[in-house]
Amino acid sequence: MAAIMAACAVLAMGVVALVAAQSQPARAADVGTFTMTPSSGKLSDPQPIAGSIEIPGACPDITLDPLNFNSVLNLYVVKEGSPAGVALWGITNSAPYTEATSTVSLAAADNPGMEVRGLSDQITGDGTYELRLQCVDQFALQPPDQYGLPSDHWSQKITVTGDNWVVGEGAETTTVALTTSLNEPEPGKDVKLTATVTPAEATGTVTFLDGATTLGTGPVTVANGKAELTTSTLAKGYHDLVARFTPANAAEWGSSESEPVRVTVSEPAVEIQDEDGQRLTGTPGPELERGQKVKVIVRGCEAGAAHSMSLVNREDSFPSATADADGVVTWNSLTVPEDMVAGTASWTWTPSCTYLNGATVNAVSFTVAEPSSESPSPSDDPSGDPSDDPTDDPTDDPTGDTSGTTDGGTTSGTTDGGSSTGGDSTTGGTSPTGGLASTGSQIALFSGIGAVVLVTAGFVFVRFGRRNGLLNFGDPRP
Template structure:
C-alpha cells in the first residue's frame, strides 16, 4: 500500500508540474522547421535515469520559452509534454551555444502518467522554441532514443539483426560439372549489402549484391567430393544492419558417370571356331562388364570381353554390350550386330582306311579316321584306279570282278554344322 501511495504521489506531482506550464498533454503548437538536433545524455541509460537534452544551437532571438514533447509507442499520437512552457533563461548555455535542458522526471515516470508499462522502440523528443503566450513554433530541435528493452535505452539507432539462409539447386548433391545455383536469403529483405559464397574458407566468385532479400551465384567449378558451403552477409552500413552467416550446407559433388570414348564393336574373324573381342573404351569407369547377344538375346554365361564362336552361332547375328560403372552410375554401349560366317574346314587328324578282305566278292568297309573338330556325318565316294565308281557312295562296298587287279580308294567328306567340309582319301588297296 505504501508503494502505491508513493506512485500516486509521484504521478500527481508530475501532472502538477506540467500543468504549471499550462500543457499537460498535447504539442507546443503548430509544427515548424527543424532548426537543429539535440544530444541525449547519457548516451545509454535506463528508464529510471534522468535525461539531459543539449540543443545544437540557441533558439531564435524572438523565442522566450520552450516546450519539450516526447512521441512514441504508448504516448498520445500528438506527443506528451515532458517540459512545460518554460522560460529559456532558466537553462544553462552549453559550450556549443545551445541550451542544456534536464528533464525533471524519468521515462518511466512519463510512461506511468501516459498509462502504459512497456517502453520499446523509438521515442522522439522535440524541443519547440516559442513565446510564452503564442503557441506558434519558431523552430524545433529534435533527438531520438531507442529502448532496446523495457528498462534500457540508447541514443543511437540499434543495429537491426539479420539472418542469412543458404539453399542450393540441385539440392544436396550434383554430378561433376553441373551448374549449381546457390541462393542466399537475407532477412529483413530491406537489408542492403553483399553476400560472399564460401566453399569451406575459399570464396566462390566475387561478392554478390543483395536485391530484394536475395543474392545468387551459379558455379560449375565444385570439385568431386563433399563440400561445406556457407553464405556470409556483409551490410553496407554496419550501423544499421548486422552481419550474419548461414548455417553450413553440406553438399556432395559426384564423379561424372562413365562416358563412351570409343563405341563398342565386335572385332576379330567373325566365323565359327574363332574368338572375337568386344572392343570399347570409356572414361571415368571403375569397372566394366560384358554381355554377348545372339539375335538380340543375351547368351547365357557369355560375360567375358572375348567370346568363342561355336556352331550354335553360325548364321546368327552376334553383338556385344559393354557396361561401365563408377560410384555415380553406369553407361552402356552396344555394338552393331555381325553375322557369324561358316568355320574352317574339318581337319583330318587320323587318316581314313579300308578294312576287309580285299578280294572280289568281299565287303570293303571305309573307316573315316579322326577329325578335328569331330564330324557329325560323312559321305563316301569309292574309286577304282582314281575313277569314281558309279553308285558307290556308302561306307561299304562289295568288290566285283571289275575290281580284280585294280586299286580301290575311298574319298571321305567329313561334315559338321557351322564348319566347312573336310575331305581325305584312304590309301589304296588292290583287289585280288
C-alpha cells in the first residue's frame, strides 16, 4: 500500500511539472493589503521579516486535481522594474486559508519546512519595496498563474533606509542644492544663498548653516522649491556652508542636506588708494593722473620679505617695501611719472605673493588718460576781421559826387562824403575793394573808350563817303 501511495505522489508531481511547463502564466491581481506585526525590522536579522501577518480574505477556491491553492503561502519582495524574489517559502501556519480573515505566524517553529531566503538580491538600497503574499499549490509551491489559472495576491509596502525597514511607503526622497552669489566676498559684503529643493512640490523649511552656526534668524520657508537668505556677517577666512531641508510632513517628504559650498572671505589681494585712503577701482584698473601720488597695498606675502617695485617696460625707480607680520606689503607713496603714455600700465613687484585662494599676485594695473589739448578760443573782436556792419559802407545813394570831378580833362576819382581817393579805405570803415570793385571800374572805362571810338569812326566814314560820292541820298521830295 505504501508503495502505491508513493507511486501516486510521483505521478502527481510529474503531472504538476508537465502542466507548469506547458502553461502560460496569468497576470496576478492585487486584491487587498495585509497587515504586519511588528511594523518594522532589520535586514541584518537572521529572519528579516518575522512576527505575524493578517490576511484580509481567503485563498482562491481553485482545484487542479490533485492540486489545491489554499494551504500554503509564499511571501515575495518586489522592486519596481525587477522580478519578484522569495522572502519566505512555504508558510503553512493556520492553513487552510479559507476564512474571510486569517492571522498567520511567520515564526520558523510554527511553519515546519519553511525556508527563509536572503534579500540582498531584491533589496539593493534605500527606497520603497513591495511585499506580495500569494497562495500556492501544496506540491511545487507555485501560484495559480504559473498554471495558466487566475491568481490573486495581497500586498504591503515597506521603506528601507540603511539596515532598517518600516511598513508603509514612507517619505519621498528629496535633495537640496546650495549656490552662493559670491565665492570670494570681502568682509561685510552681502552674500546671497539660494537653496533649491527637489522635488519642487516638497514643503518645509531650509536652515542655512556655517558649520554648526545657523545663519540669519532661523529656518527659511521653501516656496516653489527655493529658499533664499542674504547675509553679510561672514567673518574673514574659510566657510563651508550647507543648506539643510526639514520637511513639513516627515511622512510625506524626506529630509536632505546639500553638499558643502566653500566661501572665502578676505580683503582684496591688491589695493590702490589715493592720498586720503580711499580705494580706487576700475577696469582693468583705476584711472590715474600723471604726477598723482597713490598707496599700493599687497596681501598674502611672506612675513618679513623685502619686495622691489617697478613699472612694466619703464626704467623708473621706486622704493622697496617689507611685508609685515600679517604678510601685508605697503608702498605708502608711489608717483605716476609725468611722461607716462596713455593706456594701461602695471606696477609689478618681486618676489610674488600667494593669496588665500592660492592665486599668485605680482602686479596691479592702472590706466592713464590721453593728455588734454587746449585750443585757442576765438577773440570776441578779432583785428582785421571785416565788421558785420561797417560804419562807412557805401549806400545806394551816397552823399558825395560819385561821378568824380573833371578838371581840364583829368579824372581825379575822388568821392566826396567818404573822403576816399583811388579806392583806399575810408575813415571810420572799409570801402569795398578788390576784384569786384576794380572789375566794375575797368568795365566802365573800356565802355567809355569804346563809345568814343565808335562815334569817331562813324563821323570819319560819313565825311569820307560824301567826299567821294559814296553816299547819295537822292533829291528831296517836293
